[in-house]
Amino acid sequence: MNRVYNFSAGPSMLPMTVLEQAAAEMMCYKDSGMSVMEMSHRSPVYEDIIKEAEADLRKLMNIPDNYKVLFLQGGASTQFAAVPLNLLNGSGKADYIVSGQFSGKAFKEAKKYGDVACVATSEDKNFSYIPRTTRDSFRPDADYVHICFNNTIYGTKFDYIPDTGDIPLVADMSSCIISEPVDVSRFGLIYAGAQKNMAPAGLTVVIVREDLLGKCRDIAPTMLDYKVMAENDSMYNTPPCYAIYVAGLVYKWVLELGGLEEMKKLNEKKAAYLYDYLDSQDFYKAPVEKNSRSMMNVTFVTGDAELDKKFASEAGKAGLKNLKGHRSVGGMRASIYNAMPYEGVVALVDFMKKFAEENKK
Ligand SMILES: Cc1ncc(COP(=O)(O)O)c(C=O)c1O
Incomplete structure (x- = not known):
């Protein structure tokens, strides 16, 4: 076997020991007599897998009890719509910092749903820096502020957490999640496609403060309603079972490190x-x-x-x-x-x- 060093932006490398364990358990997970790929997501053995993955992520990121952890599908790009559909529900205003292509896409998507403004951008220098903001940069009645914490394409990362006062801060952490400690309590919602630091493609993790649930627009697809997903422990429908299992192995790998x-x-x-x-x-x-x-x-x-x-x-x-x-x-x-x-x-x-x-x- 000739493994290479894979510098792909995602999907990307997974830890060798995780791949080895997944391979060893491929045909038969514990004493289930089947692969995780073949298991009912409602079976007790799979329930243990998803519960353990969530508990390990909570431990790893020190996620406060008043936050829900959701294991979803649709990639981070689906969250570009899910975030406004769930959170743009007070003044109907949201402020975006556009620091690259993905935050630009998130901004464009959100504009479909309300009064959405770009309050800071680094487009003038081809996104080669992170825009500086203060509390005054944001509209005081905005429903939320959105940032992309690490800009995968341009290679930039926020070196500060914007001070938004009481306005919930939403962060796309697709390309930096679990790379270093982050104070989850500073954010209203964090989302991340898993295919860079956590798992194979197919899983999106959402960490959301409980008080932000329950205000999803009626017209939103049920699949995008965080409250429905939270009430059903991410099992409203079939979750991305295998990707969640691998994410669980990755969380244990980081914990053991x-x-x-x-x-x-x-x-x-x-x-x-x-x-x-x-x-x-x-x-x-x-x-x-x-x-x-x-x-x-x-x-x-x-x-x-x-x-x-x-x-x-x-x-x-x-x-x-x-x-x-x-x-x-x-x-x-x-x-x-x-x-x-x-x-x-x-x-x-x-x-x-x-x-x-x-x-x-
Ligand atoms: C920061 C960031 N946000 C969003 C996306 C889009 O993610 P997905 O392909 O899971 O929709 C990516 C993908 O590379 C990304 O790096």
Whole structure:
């Protein structure tokens, strides 16, 4: 078996031990005589799996008791509509910080449902920084404020939690969830597609404060009503059973590493190794402002589109896969989520040095 270092932005690497355990349990989970893939989601054995996954995520993120954890489908993109359908129910106003493509899509979707404003954006510099806001940036009667905490495409991450006062803060954490500790109580709602740091694609996790439930619009599809999902323990219909099972294995993996403090240290070490190299030379440029740098998605360019192409292609041949930047921005992007080992980043930097040496003008 020849495993590569996979720098894909998502779906992305899963921890080896998780894959091994899933493989070992593939044909027969515990003494059930069947694979998790084949199980009724209503069976006691599966109920234990989903309950344990939720309990472990609560432990890992230190989620307060007045928050519900929902295991849903439809990807983070479905939440772009679910959030306004559930929360845009007082003044009908919501404020968005547009710091990249996904928050732009969330903003556009929400505009279908009410008076939705973009109150801050970094579009002027191709989303290479995180906009600064104060409490005054937001309309005092807004129903919620929406941010994308880590911008997967541009490689930026909020280095602060916006102060929204009493206005619930909603965060898309698809590409940074469980990468470091976060104070859940500062948010009204957190959502994340699981396919980067938690599980295979197909699962979306929503963490929502209880007082925000129960005000969903009548016209909303029942499947998007958080209250219905919460009352049914994410089992209103068939949940993404297998992805939840793998997420549960991943949560245990992080807990065994020592939890999110330890995970953060490992992620900081990986990111620092790569950024320190980028800052020490002038062949590659890192376009993101230093205090907005993401620990999960590291973007860089050579300044020559043909050379960037050559880089991604040669890196791929060297077992460093999926380094091509997002199609809308070009350049390179190394996604170094939780499951990327430190050795993978060292291998990448070694390759970068060699490539720079061979291609210097
Ligand atoms: C930050 C962020 N939000 C939303 C999405 C869209 O997620 P999904 O494909 O699960 O709908 C992505 C996907 O890469 C993302 O990185």
